[in-house]
Amino acid sequence: MVPIQESDDYSLLHMERITQYVSLPPACLSNALTAVCASIFSPLILSYYPPARGIVLAYENVQLSDAPPANKDSRPTKKRKTKHYHEESDTEGQDSEDDATPKQLLLRIHNEYSAPFLWATASFLVWRPKVGAWIQGKVTQQASTHLTLSHLNSFPISILRQHLPDGWSWTSTYTNNRGGNGGGGADEGHWTNEDGLPIEDVLRIRIRDFEGRMDGKGHGRGGLKIDGSLVSEEVEESRKGEGEAEKRARREGRVNKGAMKTKEARTDTENEGEGDAIEVD
Secondary structure (H helix, E strand, O other): OEEOOOOOOOOOEEEEEEEEEEEOOHHHHHHHHHHHHHHHHHHHEOOEEHHHOEEEEEEEEEEEEOOOOOOOOOEEOOOOOOOEEEEOOOOOOOOHHHHHOOOOOOOEOOOOOOOOEEEEEEEEEEEOOOOOOEEEEEEEEEOOOEEEEEEOOOEEEEEEHHHOOOOOEEEEOOOOOOOOOOOOOOOOEEEEOOOOOEOOOEEEEEEEEEEEEEOOOOOOOEEEEEEEEOOOHHHHHHHHHHHHHHHHHHHHHHHHHHHHHHHHHHHHHHHHHOOOOOOOO
């Protein structure tokens, strides 16, 4: 594993070489390399890949072999239905003559299973998030409860209201025009900073937490959920007690407001019942 150290924002990118033990359909034996790329490696792009512990952005240098890698630094991952091996991405020690000489690829058939098996190796460019890392994101959606941003135009990041700076406030632009044809809702508006100006389109985010998961029961494309924050850990520590107090006060405010409306409605009903009687001839 070789991290790419170009800048602080892109230190989460890694190059990792992984080997898999996969099956090849008999119809693809005439062009095995293309078939493995199309059926095994290409579906992993922009999805969470557990052996790489991150999102696969690209792959290169695909090699097929009839034996697992012989590198002494190779190590098998946890037991899975598909075998994986990790290697160092440095390939300077390989003999160029061996790469230029075509070799016969022998596939293995297990019992009566029609599809043969082989070892497929590729170098993956992986985006691996880390808790506490700071990254840049572009604002894609604003609501009174949260912000949604996009990192590298691929990874959505959600920031809840309690993780925004203290000086920020929500400015609503929603108008309840019953006769109008416009849509929208009460969350129409934008966030403003401590100077009363709309927030910038690109913000610097701290990764609070993330969760890599697979669809269903571990099959299919994987996804990555990222929670972010715009304040430091020290500020969040000082807010722990305030968050519950604000929720409690807001909840009590709604109860009192509802009680006042109920009391006013009851008073109006009593007044109507106590109105003056009118004599009709």
